[in-house]
Amino acid sequence: MQLRQVDVVSEISPEDFKKNYFIPQVPLIIKDMAKQWPAYTKWNWQYFKEIVGDQKVGIYNNIKSDAYTPINKADEYTTFGEYIDMISKGPAAWRIFLFNIFNHAPELTKDFSWPDNLAKGFVKRVPMLFTGGQGSITHLHFDIDLSHIFHTQFMGRKRVLLFPYKEQYKLYRKPFEVLSVADFTNYYDSVKSKLNVEQFPAVKFAQGYDVTLDHGDTLFMPGGYWHHMEYLDSGFAMSLRALNSSLPGKLKGVWNLLGMRSIDTLMKKTAPGKWYGWKEKKLYKAAEKEIVSG
Numbered sequence: 001m002q003l004r005q006v007d008v009v010s011e012i013s014p015e016d017f018k019k020n021y022f023i024p025q026v027p028l029i030i031k032d033m034a035k036q037w038p039a040y041t042k043w044n045w046q047y048f049k050e051i052v053g054d055q056k057v058g059i060y061n062n063i064k065s066d067a068y069t070p071i072n073k074a075d076e077y078t079t080f081g082e083y084i085d086m087i088s089k090g091p092a093a094w095r096i097f098l099f100n101i102f103n104h105a106p107e108l109t110k111d112f113s114w115p116d117n118l119a120k121g122f123v124k125r126v127p128m129l130f131t132g133g134q135g136s137i138t139h140l141h142f143d144i145d146l147s148h149i150f151h152t153q154f155m156g157r158k159r160v161l162l163f164p165y166k167e168q169y170k171l172y173r174k175p176f177e178v179l180s181v182a183d184f185t186n187y188y189d190s191v192k193s194k195l196n197v198e199q200f201p202a203v204k205f206a207q208g209y210d211v212t213l214d215h216g217d218t219l220f221m222p223g224g225y226w227h228h229m230e231y232l233d234s235g236f237a238m239s240l241r242a243l244n245s246s247l248p249g250k251l252k253g254v255w256n257l258l259g260m261r262s263i264d265t266l267m268k269k270t271a272p273g274k275w276y277g278w279k280e281k282k283l284y285k286a287a288e289k290e291i292v293s294g
C-alpha cells in the first residue's frame with residue numbers, strides 16, 4: 001500500500017476548508033474543534049453508565065462477514081453498562097456502532113456544536129456513537145449512503161486506514177456490498193498483519209492514508225471514503241453526518257440503500273453460495289485489471 005499522513009490543523013477557516021479539503025474531497029484532522037465542546041471533558045464511561053447504562057445494545061466481534069452473514073446483525077446483546085464494565089477492564093474485542101445514545105439521553109446534544117460553518121446538510125436527528133474495547137476492529141468499508149463524516153474521537157486512541165472511493169477495485173470490494181474481502185487487521189504491524197498480499201496483490205497499488213486519532217481529534221472523511229479502524233485503547237467516538245453534496249453522490253447513496261442492499265440481502269437468503277462465488281470472480285477480475293493498468 002502507498003500510504004501518507006493526513007493533514008493536521010488546530011483550526012481552519014470555512015474558506016480554507018472548502019477550498020483545500022471539502023471541494024477536492026481530501027481528508028483532514030482538526031485538533032481543536034471538539035476541545036471547545038463541554039463533551040470534551042464531560043463525556044466519559046462513568047457518565048454514560050449513569051445516564052444510559054440500562055439500555056440494551058447489540059455488540060459486534062472482530063470476525064469478518066461471509067456469504068451467510070446478515071447485514072449489521074449483532075453477535076451478542078447486553079446492557080450498555082455491562083458493556084462498559086467489560087471493556088474498561090482491559091483488552092476486549094467488542095464494539096458497538098450506530099448507537100443513537102441521544103434518543104435515550106437527548107440532553108447530550110447540548111454538549112457539542114454542529115460544524116455548520118464547514119459543511120451543509122447535516123442529518124441532525126442521527127448523531128451516532130461508536131464504541132470499542134482495546135483490540136476491537138471495524139473492518140474496511142465505506143458508508144453506504146456516501147455521507148461526509150466528521151468523526152470525533154473521545155478517550156483512548158484509534159488507528160485509521162483511509163482510501164478514496166476510486167480505489168475500490170484495488171481493495172477487492174465485494175460487488176453489491178460496501179466491504180472488502182481482504183482482511184486489513186493489524187495492517188501497520190509487519191508481524192501481526194493479516195493482510196495477504198499474495199492473495200490480494202492489487203492492494204500493493206492502493207493509495208491512501210494512515211492516521212492515529214487521539215482524544216479530541218476530529219477526522220473529516222469525505223463521502224465514499226473507505227475506512228478501517230482499530231481501537232488501540234478502549235474508547236468511543238461520535239460521527240456527525242452531512243449528506244453528500246453532489247447530485248450524483250446523493251443518487252448513488254439512494255441506490256446503495258434501496259437497490260443494491262436489497263438485491264444483496266435477497267441473494268444471500270436464496271443462493272448464498274452461488275452469489276458469493278459470482279462476487280469472487282467479479283472482484284478478482286476487477287483487481288487484475290487494476291494490476292495490468294499499473
